[in-house]
Amino acid sequence: MFDNLSDKLDKAFHILKGHGKITEVNVADTLKEVRRALLDADVNFKIAKDFTNKVKEKAIGENVLTTLQPGQLMVKLVKDELTELMGGDVAGVNLSGNPSVILMSGLQGSGKTTFSGKLANFLKTKKNKKPLLVACDIYRPAAINQLHVVGEQIGVEVYSEEGNKNPVEIAQNAIKHAKANGFNVVIVDTAGRLAVDEEMMNEIANVHKAIEPNETLFVVDSMTGQDAVNTAKAFNDRLNFDGVILTKLDGDTRGGAAISIKSVVNKPIKFIGTGEKMEAIDVFYPSRMADRILGMGDVVSLVERAQEQYDEEEARKLQKKIAKNEFGFDDFLSQIQQVKKMGNMKDLIGMIPGAGKALKDVEIEDDAFKHIEAIIHSMTPVERSKPSVLDAKRKNRIAKGSGTSIQQVNQLLKQFDQMSKMMKMMQGGAGKNMMRMMGGMKGMRP
Incomplete structure (x- = not known):
């Protein structure tokens, strides 16, 4: 980034x-x-x-x-x-309505439909909301199907009307459906349109006027650079939107849109997309983004992501296992899964001060743990719980079963042994204090 x-x-x-x-x-x-x-x-x-x-x-x-x-x-x-x-203070999303209505607007190919799903997932998991996704792209059947697939993936209902070619009616009916069925947030995904297409711009303006959304968001592909800023201005002149969403910030973006869009349209960036997964959405903090641009990392966001995956009960069980020297590969696999939920590895490493610069030429794949997981999955339950039983014959079988080499298996065992010893050492005062601190910080936000 x-x-x-x-x-x-x-x-x-x-x-x-x-x-x-x-x-x-x-x-x-x-x-x-x-x-x-x-x-x-x-x-x-x-x-x-x-x-x-x-x-x-x-x-x-x-x-x-x-x-x-x-x-x-x-x-x-x-x-x-x-x-x-970039805006100074963080800008929240307006959820004051009953239901709160959020209108998504943007160009074709900006990632609007995918981000509608990400936003619904964010509001469901982080804000305890019951969102309803609304398919108002009447021109592209694949967009309606895509939204249904996304909705199923995150466990959020999608409202659509087969055969209805009036997006105003669909949006209005969806809001009635939401009120009748206890949905407290309605996210209306509209068709992508070009700012120069007068008919299409009139259409979204009519939807906006008819449903009077609490929040109108403009979704823009950050990789389009200065063009994104110019497009945002054209949309803002028609819709007077409330905020900007920058997608694809994990790509090879030059950063121009993130830096200058607020100055041009005088509307805050509210969210950013940082990957393909439904969890790859972040609230936009101007000061944290400035830190990252200047190579200072973003420790606060890293800690927040860790806290979201932190389970106090699981941590206590893990502590007991470590104390009894019973920490095994199943526990190690569980820790890997938690790290993976925090986001893609390149993004996480970029949050560590100095690490992004030090590893700038190192290609870090999203499946960085793939061979480790394959090795562990090739072990028997006994081997996972008691790594000490792993002799040369067993290691050879594990290497063949996981499609890796004996050297990779030995390297993992060595790293696992070193980590186990380190975790054992942390069972003293420092380790317990750190656990207490993490527990106390959970849920806190700057």
């Missing part, structure tokens, strides 16, 4: 390395590179220029703080300005 932009900004800050004070000369050289990095990331020229001018005003004459070098001070100033440019 934003690797190229992060690298170029890092090089820009290196210009100040070794200087004892920020001056007009060295700050000009640094900000010239910052502006170039933003332009390369497909940020609008005027926005990039205004951005660097604001940073320059704050930087000139600043003395080096006792705990900061000039380069670090410049990073702080850029981070603060980036945060402000």
Whole structure:
């Protein structure tokens, strides 16, 4: 996420390395590179220029703080300005209606239907809501089928009307259905449309006027860069939407849309899509995104994701097993499953300060645990619970059964042994304190 932009900004800050004070000369050289990095990331020229001018005003004459070098001070100033440019504070979704009606709008191919499902899943699992998905794409039968597949996948009902070609009627009928059946959120998925298609733009404007949604969201593919910003402006002029959703931020995106869209339409980014899975949705925090763009990681989001998978009862059982030296491969497999639920590995590693930069050229696949799981699944129940019984003959059988090599099996056993010893050591005061801290932090949000 934003690797190229992060690298170029890092090089820009290196210009100040070794200087004892920020001056007009060295700050000009640094900000010239910052502006170039933003332009390369497909940020609008005027926005990039205004951005660097604001940073320059704050930087000139600043003395080096006792705990900061000039380069670090410049990073702080850029981070603060980036945060402000992307919206400053986090913007929540309006769920005040009964039911709350959310209208999804966007271009064809922006990922709107998939994200409607992600949003429904988010509201169901994180906000304890009972959402209803509504299929209002009357032009593409595959979109209605897709929404039904998504709904079945996440356990959310989908409302559609076969043969009805009036999206206004479908949306209105869906809201009546929601009221009669106890749904407290209605998510209306509309047809993708081009901003230049006057007839299609009139149609979504009519749906908007008829159902008076509590929240109108514009879904945009972040990989389209500056085009995404221009399209958002055209849609906003017609719908006056409430917020933006950026999809495909896990792809090879240059970041221009995330950085400049708020400045152009004056509407906040509310959610981002970070992968293909239904759980790959994050609330957009401008300050956290600024940290990630500047290579500082995002520890808060990482801890939050860990807390969502943290089960106090399971943790207590695990503690007892470790204390009795009964921690086996079934327990290890359970821990792997919890990590996988947190998101794709590349995204998680990018949240660790410095890790993203250190591993930028390393290709991290989503199935990074695949061979480990295959090895464990090739073990018998006895072998999983008592790894000490694994002799050469058993290892050979496991390697063949899992499609791996003896070396990979031995490597896993060695790593497992080291991890078991480390977990045993953590059974002391430090480990117990950490468990208590995780328990106390669960449910907290910044």
